[in-house]
Amino acid sequence: MFSKVLVAEDYEIANQGIIKILNDKIGIHNIEQAKYCDDAYLKFRKAYNDQKAFELLITDLSFKEDHKIQTITSGVELIKGIRSIQPDIKVIVYSQENRPDKINMLFKNFNINGYVCKGQNAVNELIRCVDGVYQGATVQPPELTNSSEINMMIHLDDLDIMLLEKLSHGLTKKEIRTKLKKQNISPNSESAIDKRVSKLFDDFKAKNTTHLIAIVKDLGLI
């Protein structure tokens, strides 16, 4: 089993919970924790330079900001930074994020080894995940394999996201059109915008703009 693990998670209680699982259920005792990405990175660097490198990183994705100013602010950046030094370190992401395409992106672009979704069965999932990763497997969460989710099927391009954001900021279609024209972005007629938004209505089964924004806010798409 892994003998040295780094846990990066800003919520202290969750941090403690992970450590308890690693301790009691998996039998890993050499664990260090960090509440901030910068802190995690420093601990990693020090251990690496001392020839006592970590074998596994368990990290959250989003870290709440507070008074401390951080250079690394997200789990993704942390992973990038650590992997650039020690490419073979195993990485498990532990996050609230449950959007399949976002999780998929982590596996594809950052080659993470496992993903555990914060939730009701996180303990067993975490145990399974650590075991699997130790044996060299790539462990995807149930959310990904079972997913018949709406947001997996729907492809949103940059323009769609931009439209949704503008709408959520209360701009009218006319204002959006003006803005697009100013920026020389290609589909910029009011009817083209109408068409696109109508398509989004279909995709998300929304009744009107307000409904649409509520849905994509709930999905965390914007």
Place this chain on the structure above:
Amino acid sequence: MFSKVLVAEDYEIANQGIIKILNDKIGIHNIEQAKYCDDAYLKFRKAYNDQKAFELLITDLSFKEDHKIQTITSGVELIKGIRSIQPDIKVIVYSQENRPDKINMLFKNFNINGYVCKGQNAVNELIRCVDGVYQGATVQPPELTNSSEINMMIHLDDLDIMLLEKLSHGLTKKEIRTKLKKQNISPNSESAIDKRVSKLFDDFKAKNTTHLIAIVKDLGLI
């Protein structure tokens, strides 16, 4: 110190984290945990009937629904149920909720003894809270005392919340009006609804309904 504690929290990792703190940092070892409200309630009943009542309940507010059908679905109901049997049990709420008026409501209406906000400093806050409650104090979170938040100033009554929810579900004002009339809820003219929503526009500095819903979604109000 408390000798017997019940922890109700659906996120397993957080659950484990709380137990670890109680164990390691406060020295409480007789702890039971529950992932569901019903489960917590049953454990409480059993202990009470066996003359081995719990002295402290630490509970979350919201419990995610899954396949198991529950009769008690929220921490508030759980508190009500338990207090109706054992009025003097101490209660600490541990939740993500950070709206001052909601937290205040818990102290005022349910006489909870302490509140800890899930967050970066939850460990120390929890320790402080358990200590304080044990000594008979009422322990409010820093969020309550420091808060200069917008949502502290704006008072939303039940009708406001209902309107926002209906709007976020894509209902038109006409549909909302019909629904209110059916349920015999008093202000049910279209213009009354208009007025109320307009007031919300002012409160939240929203430009239109879509913008408004985006804002209150971001604030977590619905």
Place this chain on the structure above:
DNA sequence: AGCTGAATTACAGAAATCTGTAAGGACATA
């Protein structure tokens, strides 16, 4: 060049939103 399909644009009408003004009722106070 000519064809085809997809995307963009223009236009138009019905429905809904947003913003006023005005009138009526409930309620407390003097």
Place this chain on the structure above:
DNA sequence: TATGTCCTTACAGATTTCTGTAATTCAGCT
């Protein structure tokens, strides 16, 4: 009873949304 305030309701007009249809452009393909 009279007065003022607050809330509800009615109505109206300008603006915006939503949903069609039809014309135009553009890229890929033969």
